[in-house]
Amino acid sequence: MIRLEKRPQPSRAWSMATPLVAVLATMFFGGLLFALLGKNPFEAIATIFWEPLFGEFAFYYRPQLLVKGAPLVLIAIGLSLGFKAGIWNIGAEGQYIMGALFGAGVGLAFYPLEAWYIFPLMVIAGGFGGWIWAMIPAILKTRFGTNEILVSLMLVYVAEQFLASMSLGLLRNPEGHGFPGSRNLNSYESANSWISENAGMHWGVVAAMIAVIFAYVLLNRHMTGYHIRLTGEAPRAAKFAGVNPARLILFCLGTSGILAGLAGLFEVSGPSGQVSIDFNVGYGFTAIIVAFLGRLHPVGILLAGGLMALTYIGGDIAQSNLQLPSSAIQVFQGMLLFFLLAFDLLTNFRIAIGKPEAA
Amino acid sequence: MKLTKLLTSAAMAMGLATAAMAEDPTKVGFVYVGPVGDGGWTYEHDKGRLAVEAEFGDKVETVYVENVAEGPDAERVITQMALQGADLIFTTSFGYMDPTINVAQKFPNVKFEHATGYKRSDNVSTYSARFYEGRAVQGTIAGHMTKSNVIGYIGSYPIPEVIRGINSAYIHAKKVNPDVQFKIVWAFTWFDPAKEADAAKVLIEQGADVILQHTDSTAPQAAAQAAGNVVTFGQASDMSEYAPFPRVSSIIDDWSHYYIARTQAVMDGTWETTDTWHGIGAGMVGIGEISDAVPEDAKLAAIAVKATLADGVYHAFTGPLNKQDGTPWLAEGETADDGTLAGMNFYVEGIEGDIPQ
Numbered sequence: 001m002i003r004l005e006k007r008p009q010p011s012r013a014w015s016m017a018t019p020l021v022a023v024l025a026t027m028f029f030g031g032l033l034f035a036l037l038g039k040n041p042f043e044a045i046a047t048i049f050w051e052p053l054f055g056e057f058a059f060y061y062r063p064q065l066l067v068k069g070a071p072l073v074l075i076a077i078g079l080s081l082g083f084k085a086g087i088w089n090i091g092a093e094g095q096y097i098m099g100a101l102f103g104a105g106v107g108l109a110f111y112p113l114e115a116w117y118i119f120p121l122m123v124i125a126g127g128f129g130g131w132i133w134a135m136i137p138a139i140l141k142t143r144f145g146t147n148e149i150l151v152s153l154m155l156v157y158v159a160e161q162f163l164a165s166m167s168l169g170l171l172r173n174p175e176g177h178g179f180p181g182s183r184n185l186n187s188y189e190s191a192n193s194w195i196s197e198n199a200g201m202h203w204g205v206v207a208a209m210i211a212v213i214f215a216y217v218l219l220n221r222h223m224t225g226y227h228i229r230l231t232g233e234a235p236r237a238a239k240f241a242g243v244n245p246a247r248l249i250l251f252c253l254g255t256s257g258i259l260a261g262l263a264g265l266f267e268v269s270g271p272s273g274q275v276s277i278d279f280n281v282g283y284g285f286t287a288i289i290v291a292f293l294g295r296l297h298p299v300g301i302l303l304a305g306g307l308m309a310l311t312y313i314g315g316d317i318a319q320s321n322l323q324l325p326s327s328a329i330q331v332f333q334g335m336l337l338f339f340l341l342a343f344d345l346l347t348n349f350r351i352a353i354g355k356p357e358a359a
Numbered sequence: 360m361k362l363t364k365l366l367t368s369a370a371m372a373m374g375l376a377t378a379a380m381a382e383d384p385t386k387v388g389f390v391y392v393g394p395v396g397d398g399g400w401t402y403e404h405d406k407g408r409l410a411v412e413a414e415f416g417d418k419v420e421t422v423y424v425e426n427v428a429e430g431p432d433a434e435r436v437i438t439q440m441a442l443q444g445a446d447l448i449f450t451t452s453f454g455y456m457d458p459t460i461n462v463a464q465k466f467p468n469v470k471f472e473h474a475t476g477y478k479r480s481d482n483v484s485t486y487s488a489r490f491y492e493g494r495a496v497q498g499t500i501a502g503h504m505t506k507s508n509v510i511g512y513i514g515s516y517p518i519p520e521v522i523r524g525i526n527s528a529y530i531h532a533k534k535v536n537p538d539v540q541f542k543i544v545w546a547f548t549w550f551d552p553a554k555e556a557d558a559a560k561v562l563i564e565q566g567a568d569v570i571l572q573h574t575d576s577t578a579p580q581a582a583a584q585a586a587g588n589v590v591t592f593g594q595a596s597d598m599s600e601y602a603p604f605p606r607v608s609s610i611i612d613d614w615s616h617y618y619i620a621r622t623q624a625v626m627d628g629t630w631e632t633t634d635t636w637h638g639i640g641a642g643m644v645g646i647g648e649i650s651d652a653v654p655e656d657a658k659l660a661a662i663a664v665k666a667t668l669a670d671g672v673y674h675a676f677t678g679p680l681n682k683q684d685g686t687p688w689l690a691e692g693e694t695a696d697d698g699t700l701a702g703m704n705f706y707v708e709g710i711e712g713d714i715p716q
Contacts, residue, residue: 057439057442057443060438060439060442061439067431068431160547164547165715165716168517168716169716177519177701177702178518178519178702178703179453180517180518267431271430271431271434272430272431274457276430277516277547278428278430278454281428281432312432316424316427316432316435316436319423319424319425320388320423320424320436320440321422323422325394325395326394326425327394327426
C-alpha cells in the first residue's frame with residue numbers, strides 16, 4: 001500500500017528540487033503529448049528550450065526574453081511579498097492596467113512637448129496608478145475584513161472597462177481615423193521607456209533587476225521582511241512579536257500594486273507603445289505562476305520569469321516551425337504549474353510503502 | 360552591428376539564396392488572432408492558406424501561428440517568420456497594424472499584407488472585404504423575419520468596420536420593415552465564446568428574435584438554438600452546422616482568390632503595394648445558402664439585393680440618409696465615398712444608443 005506520510009519537518013532538499021523536477025516532468029509528459037500529436041517530441045522540446053537561446057536567430061530572441069520576462073519578474077516580486085505573508089493579491093492584472101493608464105495619461109497630456117522630466121513623472125504616475133488600485137482591496141480588508149482575493153480579482157474587470165473606455169475616448173489618438181487606441185509612445189521621444197530596442201533593454205528590465213535586489217535585501221536584512229516571513233510561517237507568533245497585521249496588509253498590497261503598475265507603465269511606453277483595448281495580455285496572472293515557480297524567492301523568481309518567457313517565445317517558434325497547435329503549447333505551460341504543485345507535496349510529505357506503523 | 364542591419368543582411372542573404380535556387384519554394388506566413396478552429400474569422404483565413412497550398416503544391420511552403428496577441432507578441436512572431444525566410448506574410452487582424460509596419464521596415468525584401476488596416480508602405484499592402492454588402496443582405500432577411508421587431512446585434516469593437524456593418528444591416532432591415540428596432544451589445548472581443556453567449560442571451564431576454572453577430576465564434580448560434588425561436592446568421596464562416604435553423608444564411612469571407620493571386624505575384628516578381636477592398640462582385644464576400652426557414656418573398660428580396668450589389672447597380676449606402684443626430688449625410692441617389700466609409704464613426708438615423716466612447 002502506498003500512502004503519504006507527513007514529514008516531521010519540511011524537506012529542504014525537496015523544496016529546492018521541486019521546480020527542477022517539475023520542469024523535467026513537464027518536458028517528459030509534454031513530449032508525450034507532442035508525440036501523440038504526431039510531432040517529434042525531441043525536436044519540439046528542443047525548439048521550445050534551445051532555439052530561443054542558442055538557435056540560428058538567438059541574436060533576436062535573447063533580447064526578446066528580456067522584453068517578455070521583465071514584466072513577469074517585476075509583478076511576481078511584488079506578489080511574492082504578500083504571498084509569503086498569506087496576503088493574496090490576485091488582481092495584479094488590474095493594477096498593471098491602471099499603472100499603464102495613469103502613466104500613459106501623464107505622458108500624453110504633455111504631447112508634443114519634449115522635456116527630460118516627462119518620463120520620470122510618468123513612472124511616478126504609473127506606480128501611483130497601480131498603488132491606488134491595490135489600496136482598494138487593502139483598505140476594504142483592513143477596515144471591513146473583506147476577502148482581498150475576490151476584491152482584487154473583480155477589480156481586474158473594472159480596470160479592463162476603464163482601459164476600453166480610455167482607448168475609445170479620452171486617450172484615443174485624434175489622428176487615428178476613428179480607430180480605438182492612443183498615440184504610439186514609441187514615436188514620442190520624451191515618453192519612451194526604451195534604452196536600446198535592439199538589445200531588448202528598457203527601463204522595465206532595469207526596474208525588474210532592482211526589484212529583485214530590493215526584495216532580497218528586504219526579506220533577509222530588514223525588519224519588515226522578517227515580519228512578512230513570520231506572519232506567513234507562524235501567524236500567532238507574529239502577533240506576539242508585535243506585528244501589526246493591518247500595516248502589513250497595506251504594505252504588501254501597496255508594494256505589489258506599485259510594482260504591477262510600474263510594469264504596466266514600462267510596457268505601454270516601450271514594447272507595446274500604445275494604450276489599446278487589448279493592451280493587457282495576462283502578465284498579471286502569469287506572474288502568479290512565476291512567483292510560485294520561483295518558490296517566492298527573489299532569485300528564484302528571476303529564473304522562473306526567464307523560464308516562462310522562454311516557453312512563450314519557444315512556444316511560438318514551435319508553432320510556426322512544427323505547426324504545433326497553440327492549445328498544445330498552453331497545455332504544456334499549464335503542466336508546469338500542475339507538476340510544480342504536485343511535487344510540492346513532497347516537501348511536506350513523503351511517500352511510504354507498507355502499512356502505517358502503530359502509533 | 361546594429362540589429363536592423365543584421366536583420367537586413369540576414370534577410371538579404373535569404374533573398375539571394377532564394378534567387379540562386381529557383382527550386383526553393385516560396386514561403387508564405389500567416390499570423391492569426393484566434394485559433395484556426397474558431398469556425399469563423401481565423402478559420403476562413405486558414406482556408407485561404409490551404410487554398411494557396413492546394414494551388415501551388417511543392418512550389419510553396421506555408422507556416423502559421425495562431426492565437427497571437429496584438430502588440431509586442433505579434434511583432435515578435437512576425438519578425439520570427441521574416442527571419443526564418445518567409446517571402447510573403449499575411450497578418451490577419453486590425454491590431455497587427457503597427458507591428459506589421461515596424462517589422463516591414465526591418466525587412467525591405469519581404470512582402471507584407473495586413474488585413475483591415477490603413478497603413479501601407481513600399482512592402483506593406485492592405486486588404487479587406489466589403490462585409491457591409493453582406494450585411495445589407497442580412498438586414499433584408501432580418502427585417503422580413505423578425506416578429507418582435509427587435510433585432511439584436513453583437514458588436515465586437517466600435518471600429519469603423521463594425522459600425523459600417525451595423526448601419527448597413529439597419530438601413531436594409533428598416534427598408535423592408537419600418538418598425539424594426541436595433542439593440543446593440545458590445546462584447547469588446549473578436550473571439551470569446553463565453554462572452555458571446557452571454558451577449559446573445561441578454562439580447563434574447565430583451566426580446567430580440569433575430570441576432571446578428573460581428574464576433575467569430577458559434578456560441579451565439581448555440582444560444583439561439585437553445586432559445587428555440589431566434590434567427591441567426593453565420594459570421595465570417597458559413598457556420599452551416601446550425602443550418603437550416605437558427606442559422607438562415609451567412610456572410611462568408613473568401614480570401615482564397617486574393618491569397619493565391621498575391622502569392623503568384625511574389626513568385627512572378629510583380630508584387631506591388633496595393634489597397635484592396637473587394638465585395639460580393641469580386642467574390643471576397645460570399646453569402647451562404649439562404650435556408651428554407653426563410654419565407655419565399657424574403658429570400659427573393661435578399662437575392663435581389665445581393666445581385667444588384669454584385670454587379671454594381673446598387674450601393675449599400677445610397678441616399679437619402681441622415682446621421683443619427685438628424686443632420687443630412689447623403690442626398691437622394693447619392694452614394695457614400697470610400698473615405699467616409701473607411702473611417703465611419705457615426706450611426707445612421709433611427710439607431711438608438713451611443714457608440715462607446
